Amino acid sequence: MVVEGINVKCFVCGADDKERVYIECYHEARKEAVCVHCLPILIHGAH
DSSP: OOOOTEEEEEEOOOOBBOOOEEEEEETTTTTEEEEETHHHHHHHOOO
């Protein structure tokens, strides 16, 4: 998927848009994308 000419990648694991579904979020004052695989890690933390 290309959004405004940018290839979307998960900011946590680096997976590209051909591999997963993404949710937009803000991280350290930047608009980012996180894949649904990494979302639980952000919500619950890495254990």
